[in-house]
Amino acid sequence: MTKTRRWIITGGLAIAALVLIGAGFLAVPSVDDVIFTHFVKHQLRSGNSALFAGDSLRVLLCGTSAPFADPHRAQSCTAVIAGGRYYLVDTGPGSGRNLELWQLRGRELTAVFLTHFHSDHIGDLGEVNTNAWLAGHAGSLQVFGGPGVERVVEGFNEAYCLDQSYRTANSGTQMLPPSADRMQAHVTEMQGAPTLAKNRKSLPMHFGDVTVTAIEVNHDPAQPAYGYRFDYRGRSVVISGDTDFHPPLAVAADGADVLVHEAQSQHMVQLIQHAASDVGNARIAQTMADIQHYHTDPLDASRIADEAGVKLLIFTHLDPPPSNPLLSWMFFRGVNKSSNRAWISGRDGTLVDLPVGSKKIVVTTLQP
Ligand SMILES: [Zn+2]
Ligand SMILES: [Zn+2]
Structure with missing residues (x-):
């Protein structure tokens, strides 16, 4: 037997012995409890x-x-996180789980801003509010949106009121005060009379050093439909909400550091439409036809970013979701040719850090 082979066999036996000893330790209940407690702490x-x-x-x-x-x-x-607090723009289905995994349970949540009332933007509002209440959020959660937000908020409050009563009965009113579980709606109006161009903005809303401005976008027939701009001590981000190609958004996003823009690959949606037609699925074919007029192709979102002069464009609300490299290549085909602006395809956990007093933009990803 060669020396190398003897070393490999001896090393393998030592590792096997360690694994067996480790497994033996894990079979001792008190050891498991210590490890578990350490992990929880x-x-x-x-x-x-x-x-x-x-x-x-x-x-x-x-x-x-x-x-x-x-x-x-x-x-x-x-x-959007700033000044020790955070703000949510929309609460689509599944987002409450993500926030929970990242330990954003709602204590520091100042307000929710709804862009519009399609279900993919509001589905987890009740979960987000309940998590905030359980986490000890001070007072009622404030929810802002266009006219109609009061109906949405009231509906969620009603749907969750039995859940609230069970939990308060179980833990007491001091721990879980019933009034704090009821969200408060704030109707945000655009300034001035409606225009054909849909280029209005709200009055700025101030939360300490954070200023939030609602921006009118075009998602007809879903009305009202807003984007939001956040400014904090010289740094800024604009979130488009759902919109078709809407040049006034570029004016509202002028000079922002980051534009988070919705994107729908129109040619991929058309391919799905034709494929559905070919196999006789008329319902899917019509749905694909219906959604093309009120979303923005990645190339058009890139034009908005160029016009606004933002430093980083982040694509979100990806439709259809580009879940592998081939789909991603198809989805963003042509974006690099049309613009040399920095852009990224957003994913759940994409985190952008804009330090105050600098021009830095640092992009990382939070893992669940
Ligand atoms: Zn929508
Ligand atoms: Zn949507």
Whole structure:
């Protein structure tokens, strides 16, 4: 037997022995309990403090899919973090789970801003509110949106009121005050009379050093439909909401650091439409035809970013979701040719850090 072979056999036996000893330890209940307790303490201590560290405006994508189901994406949700607090733009289905996994349970949640009332943007509002209430959010969660937001909020409040009563009965009114579980709606109006160009904005809304402005976009027949601009100490992000190609958005996004824009690959949707027709699925074919007029192709979103002069374009609300490299290549075909602006395809967990007092843009990804 060669020396090398003897070393391999001896090393293999040593590893096997260690694995057996380790497995033996794990069979001892008290050892399991110590490891579990250590893990729980670590989780409780680590919390979400990294997301609030330093003085930055941060953008965290907590849902990047349109209504097409995708196993790795929740539906529309973007978190904006600044000044020790955070704000949500939309609460699409699945986004509450993402926020929970990243330990954004709602204590620091200042407000929710709804872009419009399609289900892929509001589905988790009840979950987000319940999680915030359970986490000890002070007072009622404030929810802003265009006219109609009061109906949406009232509906969720009603749907969750039995759940609230069970939990308060179980834990007491001091721990879970019933009034704090009821969200409060704020109707945000555009300034001035309606225009054909749909180029109005709301009055700025101030939350400490954070200023939020609602921007009119075009998602007819879903009306009202808003995007939102967040400004914080010289850094800024604009979130488009759902819209077709809408040049006034470029004016509202002028000079922003980051534009988070919805994107629908029109040629892929057309391919799905024709394929559905070919196999006799008229319902899918018509749905694909119906959605083409009120979303924005990636090339057009890129034009908006160019016009606005933003530093980074992030595509979100990806329809259909580009879940592998080939689909991604098809989805963004031509974007690099049409513009040399920095862009990324958003995914759940994409985190953009914009430190105050600098021009830096740092992109990382949070893992679930
Ligand atoms: Zn949508
Ligand atoms: Zn929509």
